[in-house]
Amino acid sequence: MSAESTTERVLRLLVLLQRRPSWTAAELAAELGVTDRSVRRDVERLRALGYPVHATAGVGGGYRLGAGTRLPPLLLDDEEAIATAVSLRLASGSTVAGAGGAALRALSKLDQVMPPRLRAEIRAVYGATETLAGPADEIDPELLMTLARACRDAVRVRFRYAGRDGGERERTVEPVRMVVAGRRWYLMARDVDRDDWRTFRLDRMREAVTTTWRFRPGEHPDPVAYVQRSVTEAPYRCLARVRLHAPPDRVRELVPPQVGRVEDDRDGACVLVVGGDDPQWLAVRVALLGFEAEVLDPPELREAAALLARRLAAMARTG
Missing domain, CATH: 3.30.70 (Alpha-Beta Plaits)
Structure with missing residues (x-):
């Protein structure tokens, strides 16, 4: 079998692995029209390229594409490529500090390998679209990661917070969820000192750090509804x-x-x-x-x- 056809088959294998959570060797062999041994060799070729393909043995075992130590190239179909390019273009105006530049870099890489026919379609979308967005304060991406990890791990967060009166106070909270409303980011959390639910604007936070205090997540208001009520009523x-x-x-x-x-x-x-x-x-x-x-x-x-x-x-x- 030629090197070109082997490459094409390996790419088809990658597409299949991205399409479903798991495949048996027999299913992959049937899809590709090859033997189980060829599937095993192609899996090793993908691993050599940096794709973390995991295998499980025994009845019901098979192959799945897992998370690796680095991000390998992705294969996108036409609809996925167009959706990704348009999303990256919109993200270039992000309120997250540095995210706009990262989105533009990713967009340029995608554009470089985009087939001409898809590039023309995406250019048509860009040409027919304008973005109307008001001014917004940029959010430190490190703050986003700190709060996201705290929500995930159920640990308390401590930060300096500027109130509407201009005064700044230290707050300790048990975070539940971040909510984006318009061009602003909010955190819904239980304020430990006040023993009540509160909404905090991320652009008013400083020096946010996670503590070693873990809390047990319990009943809480719906984050989206709570933040909406706070934004539209409280101020x-x-x-x-x-x-x-x-x-x-x-x-x-x-x-x-x-x-x-x-x-x-x-x-x-x-x-x-x-x-x-x-x-x-x-x-x-x-x-x-x-x-x-x-x-x-x-x-x-x-x-x-x-x-x-x-x-x-x-x-x-x-x-």
Whole structure:
């Protein structure tokens, strides 16, 4: 068998190993149209190239692709290559410090080996796409790794945290999950000193270190729902609840989760929970959604809506 056909077969073997968690030697031999002995030789060729192919003996044994000490080259089909390239392009504008440069380097490597026909399709996606993103503070990737390991290993974390008043205090927490809302990263954790759940912005953390204190993970709020509630409600002086005569999914399309919370209500309507420091600003924001609305609370929002209505009526009469 020629060297070229052997190389092609080894690459096909790699594709198969990436497709499923495990294969028996007989299954691989049938897929490749070779003998079990040829499969064993091709597996050794992959190992020599740095691919960690693990084998288990006995009935039910077989081959699987495991994690190695270094990252070997990957084989991607057309859809995977396009999805990876587009994702890397989006990641180049990441809020994680250094991640943008790493994404661009990975993208350049992928582009170098991309077939011309796929390169043209990806260029078309780039050319037809713009990214609209507001300013955001960059996050130290080492902080992300520290918190991720602490969540995984259930160990306490200690850090300096800047509050909204500008003061900085040391906090010790039992972390549960990181949540990304908009272009900001948050940590949901139990504050040890306050013995309560809290949300912490990662861009306000400094000097984060893991301790040797392990904790037993127990019942906790849903991290995504908890962070959304904290982001949309806690920072504001005025918390509004407005019943909208509109399908909940339609309102969710217009109101990002980091801005407001949409709750399903009776008769196909929904309740929008949104915070703000100025009731008049909230009245304008709700009116601009374009749906029939009923203010549930607070009374200040109802008064602001009435004042807004009078002003708009006066504007309509002008001239």
